[in-house]
Amino acid sequence: MSGPGTMNGPRATGAPLVEFDDLKLEIETFDGTLRVLDGVTFSLGARETLGIVGETGCGKSVTARSLLRLLPMPPARFAGGAIRFEGEDLTKVRERRLRRIRGQRIALIPQDPMTYLNPVLSVGRQLTDVVAARQKARPPGQRLGRAGRRRRAAELLAQVQLPHPERQLEAYPHELSGGMRQRVLIAMALAGEPALLVADEPTTALDVTIQGQVLRLIHELVERLGLAVLLISHDLGVVAKVCRRIVVMYAGTIVEDAPTAALLARPLHPYTQGLLKAIPKLHGDSGRLPGIPGAIPNLLDPPSGCRFRPRCPLATEICAREKPPVVEAEPGHRVACHRYPGPPVEADFEVPR
């Protein structure tokens, strides 16, 4: 594979399409309140490709789902901040309005193609239903009829390079392989002609050989259709292949936000540095990082100040006291660490054998 970011053509990055602004989200559980997102801030322009990486459990899926407001609320609730999308605050819009946004402005490609397709409905049925939902947004004269919707569904399957699209419409999910199911889910995401594609670990559940194919497909589609993408993965390698810019998450906070090339060449945050050191070992599916000793903190009672502090070899007394502010250490390269602004630091992790 070529170097980071080189697969991207020239892209327009005007006013942000999505803006997470200090988003806080809590989930009420039996044991107490989980402070799952604690001030998530980043933005994504139209036609931009942005990746979110971080260990399993750091809040990536919750971030993706809060964008479509798919979390069960309660027990989840927004505890502050905003998600601005095309001029609306998605934390506040009504459910009816959301239905016009879901799938049609923002579409989701979920993680596990096994469970995200309805086992008792045919692929064609599930796909044409999404196509039909899209028709409501059109002026009455331009809506597709029954046959038209079916033709469109077959087109979509062809677009995700599924062989014999007409025949696949009759198939049921259990008759398809994992890779084929994921292609169907990608087709469903495209059905609403969205502006933003949110892909939450789209390849994690797939065989390694299929992973590359699906990733390439997503990349091609995004380029061809001019979509913005939010690609989520615990695997920095996956994200770096597709995205121009990467956001690193840790325990519900954004620790670093930089262009892919800069992040890979000069990671500033100690956590990102540890993440990069772990890359060769990262191709497993566990999502754990052998490069950084310790584990993600308990979100019921997160550490004071910087949430990475207990695992950070460079932690000082201020890290326990104050939450680090986000600073722009270099143009376009933001980091949330008390060591900045200042010269780049290098964290030395003791990697247990």
Add this chain to the structure above:
Amino acid sequence: MARFVGRRLVFLVAMLLGLLLLTFAISHVAPGDPASLAAGPDATPEMVEQIRQEYGLDRPLPVQLGRYLLGILQGDLGRSVRTNHDVLADLADFFPATFELVTVSILIAVLLGIPLGVLSALGRNGWFDQLARVVSVSGVAIPMFWLGLMLQLLVALDLGWLPLGGRLGLMSTPPEPITHLYLLDSLLQGQWQVFGDAAAHLLLPALALCFPALASIIRVNRAEMIEALGQDYIVTARAHGLGGFRTVCLYALKNAMLPTLAMIGLRFGWMLGGTVLVESVFDWPGIGLYATQSAIAQDFQPIMGVTLLIGISFMLANLLVDLAYVWLDPRTREPA
């Protein structure tokens, strides 16, 4: 599909043979001597012996079994000692009433139980759910015959809203038999008054009979709907803007229906058994009442006939459930 049905049919025939053996065995281990009973209290031993020979009760068991099976193949279910009618003819007379009662009961249970289950799953722990829970707990706890008696006392005797029992009032004449189902026949012939009367007579026994089934259908459907609504494919549907009613009804219910169907099949069997009680309470002239009266008279051939008929109905109903299962769940179909 064809292979599936074929397999079920083979299985059905095997079950049927088992059932025949069972009914035959029961009639021969049960206490009491049908021959002396049929002959009456004043009969001489010679007369009893004559009846015994006439009905073949003096032959060795295997011979009796062989004759029994052979007879059934020819549609001969024996003769009732009590009514002196051919059992098959009796069953043909009484079965339509039972069929009508059970069909209406299962329809009430399904058509009411599924929406109630869905609604209580949607408004989980709300007032509606609590109300539905009362229904489903009492349905499991209250014995069918007791419920029948209470309905009879309250609605028929005290309030006088509905008739006490029977299939039709004295003022109505049964409609020309086409299907032998009064509701259907009176409808087909446009006899509204008869239809109303038949429906009024049917309502209480049908309610008593359907209540336990209704209760468990609500319970199972509610639980399965809650389960289905929490599945990832519902997230997918919602993520693509498929809203409210459609998502819920189609995407979740089609999944939730699978276990519900199994419960419906099971409950149908219980219902067939329950007719014996309910028909006795409401004096409903079906095979249940026929069985009760025959049992009191120790008249075995009708009991064997009724058992066989109930068994066959149960098996056919379950075949229908299996077919519905295949229709609903593509995973049970063989790959093309």
